Amino acid sequence: MPLPSATPTGDGVIVDGISGWIGSAPLRTLVARFGGRWPAGDLGAVLAGLDDFSARCWDFRAGRERPEAREPDLDPPTAELVRTAADTLGLVRSRPPHRPRYAHLVVLGGLAHACLRRVAYAAHLLRTGVGVGGEVAVLGSFRPLSEVERQTLADVGVTGCDTEVDALDAAVRHTFAVSAPAADDGLDAGHPHHSWSSRTYRPAGTPPVRVLAAPSSEPQRRRAHTADTQRFWAEHAQLARHDEVLLVTAPIYVPFQHCDALRTLAVPYRCEIDTVGVDPTLADLTRLPEPTLTPGRYLQEIRSAIRSMRALHTTLADDERAGPSSRPTS
Known part of the structure; x- marks a missing residue:
């Protein structure tokens, strides 16, 4: 799944990227596998719902540093599903830079x-x-x-x-x-x-x-x-x-x-x-x-991505209300 990208001409491309990644089939499948119901409403509501869901089901740090996170006990099919979803969502493989x-x-x-x-x-x-x-x-x-x-x-x-x-x-x-x-x-x-x-x-x-x-x-x-x-x-x-x-x-x-x-x-x-x-x-x-990268670590960082996209979406909304005068001019 491609990640959101930015263009100098507007924020719509970023919003579309958030929507595409968040609404993707791998993430929907993971939520269903862990007993979740897909949130209703607009993109902001979906992001809030996924943030709440992932806090209940995928937060293994509980405020601790990453090495101190516990590892969930997942059955082999679920662990494999997590790894496959993480790969499709862009958390597994390296890719080269886009520009020279x-x-x-x-x-x-x-x-x-x-x-x-x-x-x-x-x-x-x-x-x-x-x-x-x-x-x-x-x-x-x-x-x-x-x-x-x-x-x-x-x-x-x-x-x-x-x-x-x-x-x-x-x-x-x-x-x-x-x-x-x-x-x-x-x-x-x-x-x-x-x-x-x-x-x-x-x-x-x-x-x-x-x-x-x-x-x-x-x-x-x-x-x-x-x-x-x-x-x-x-x-x-x-x-x-x-x-x-x-x-x-x-x-x-x-x-x-x-x-x-x-x-x-x-x-x-x-x-x-x-x-x-x-x-x-x-x-x-x-x-x-x-x-070693475990299924629990992948779930934790999928949650991190959801939270980061939610914060990004909120910033875009605030930026739109504030207008161009709120941005640095350098």
């Missing part, structure tokens, strides 16, 4: 293993001909690493990392063969939810690489999440209208993080977003750890 050149390449952070793999894949894209006119941005937060993540890094020779952004910074220094940033800025606010940092490296033969840790937009409640990092980067990079942005993440997160990027970047800046997942078959990545 972009204004910016953005690497989204994550767990320790993901930090290593995504930075390595971004370097692979640059080496194999993807052009970048602006910068490579590597986005994370001051989320503390778990002991399991620290061990994952130590197993491949990466030490001295306390936070997600530390892991991203170490990955950049190793992958791009740089030792010190050309520019280093930030704010230590005394709490990781309020603090931020920005380090820019200038590797030989590639665009500048910025490693950015964002503050939370709701620091009293939570750490910075994907949308916070994207929005914070756009402000620092002075993202321009109609810029083409290539996002790198893991295939399982492509739908939800793509829609987050549409909401935080495409709608306000009228830029184009292309989101790709790391290709696990690349020789450069075979030495780096990759977690």
Whole structure:
């Protein structure tokens, strides 16, 4: 199923994309398999109904970090149905970028293993001909690493990392063969939810690489999440209208993080977003750890995609009411 896409001329294309993905046969089949009734009403009502349904049936995190989510006990036919649906909905396989050149390449952070793999894949894209006119941005937060993540890094020779952004910074220094940033800025606010940092490296033969840790937009409640990092980067990079942005993440997160990027970047800046997942078959990545992707994890991230599309749909409605004056002019 194609994901929603943005065009500079209007938001109707995004809405049509949300409607197509949400109303697709694989998602309808999954809902029915788990005892759900398809929500009635317009697209907003359907998204709200699916959000409520997935909270009851597919939320295995219950507010915890992803590695702490429980795995549901599914019978083999149901587990196979989940995997097939996840594949059709775009959570399983990697695909190449649509364009040969972009204004910016953005690497989204994550767990320790993901930090290593995504930075390595971004370097692979640059080496194999993807052009970048602006910068490579590597986005994370001051989320503390778990002991399991620290061990994952130590197993491949990466030490001295306390936070997600530390892991991203170490990955950049190793992958791009740089030792010190050309520019280093930030704010230590005394709490990781309020603090931020920005380090820019200038590797030989590639665009500048910025490693950015964002503050939370709701620091009293939570750490910075994907949308916070994207929005914070756009402000620092002075993202321009109609810029083409290539996002790198893991295939399982492509739908939800793509829609987050549409909401935080495409709608306000009228830029184009292309989101790709790391290709696990690349020789450069075979030495780096990759977690087992289970049916429960796929269901959890299908729920994430539903929630992201609901938030995107709400933003589009709010944007239409506010009019063009509410958008950045850069």
